[in-house]
Amino acid sequence: MGRIHSARVLVAGAGALGNEAVKDLVLAGFRDISVADFDTVEESNLCRCVLFRERDIGRNKAEVVAESAGELDPQCRVTALPERIQSLDLSGYDMIIGCLDSISARLHLNSHAVFNRTPYVDGATDGFRGKVQVILPGRPCLECSMNRTHIRELHRTFSCIPGRDAPPLILSSGITTTAVIAGICVREAIKIVCGMESMCVNGINYYDGNLGSLDITELEINPRCPNHGELA
Numbered sequence: 075m076g077r078i079h080s081a082r083v084l085v086a087g088a089g090a091l092g093n094e095a096v097k098d099l100v101l102a103g104f105r106d107i108s109v110a111d112f113d114t115v116e117e118s119n120l121c122r123c124v125l126f127r128e129r130d131i132g133r134n135k136a137e138v139v140a141e142s143a144g145e146l147d148p149q150c151r152v153t154a155l156p157e158r159i160q161s162l163d164l165s166g167y168d169m170i171i172g173c174l175d176s177i178s179a180r181l182h183l184n185s186h187a188v189f190n191r192t193p194y195v196d197g198a199t200d201g202f203r204g205k206v207q208v209i210l211p212g213r214p215c216l217e218c219s220m221n222r223t224h225i226r227e228l229h230r231t232f233s234c235i236p237g238r239d240a241p242p243l244i245l246s247s248g249i250t251t252t253a254v255i256a257g258i259c260v261r262e263a264i265k266i267v268c269g270m271e272s273m274c275v276n277g278i279n280y281y282d283g284n285l286g287s288l289d290i291t292e293l294e295i296n297p298r299c300p301n302h303g304e305l306a
């Protein structure tokens with residue numbers, strides 16, 4: 075457990091996926107977690123965020139997650155960073171887990187991860203569907219598989235929380251997808267800090283709750299990727 079106890083992990087985003095990921099990290103034995111989010115808790119967040127309570131409405135999400143997660147394990151230090159992702163100092167972390175619904179923030183972390191060789195686990199959910207990609211040194215990144223159309227599509231489709239006018243089935247399925255995707259993210263995080271990067275998912279791990287399927291789409295480094303162009 076030593077490597078897990080001492081690993082410095084940043085969780086970017088304290089929405090539904092960030093709540094689940096931090097909860098899983100604490101219960102898995104991580105003891106040095108930072109969580110970043112600029113946003114505040116709304117009433118609509120309560121039904122799908124395990125660490126939020128009604129009394130937290132109006133408070134910063136990162137501060138609430140840090141406080142609640144600390145109660146799960148008093149030996150775990152959870153630091154709140156109530157800042158925009160683009161404003162964060164990303165140095166000094168052993169790994170970053172992205173739990174964001176903003177494609178621009180995710181691409182910001184992705185570029186940082188490739189440039190600084192920091193492992194980055196990117197999770198995203200949308201109703202019954204979700205996906206996880208692990209970005210490691212020498213491996214494809216988020217932009218390796220994207221063209222401009224993909225980026226527009228991602229921006230449109232993937233969000234931690236289904237839209238307000240989504241049908242009840244989609245709304246209710248949201249938390250089950252979130253739990254699966256957060257679990258996969260933390261499982262990959264455990265492999266990384268334990269020196270088992272070679273066992274990490276190579277490509278994009280897609281989860282489809284409609285079909286009950288979990289598939290991997292393998293990727294290669296794209297020589298036209300803005301992050302990898304000079305390396306490929």
Ligand SMILES: [Zn+2]
Pocket residue numbers: 214215216217218295296299300301302
């Ligand atoms: Zn790339």
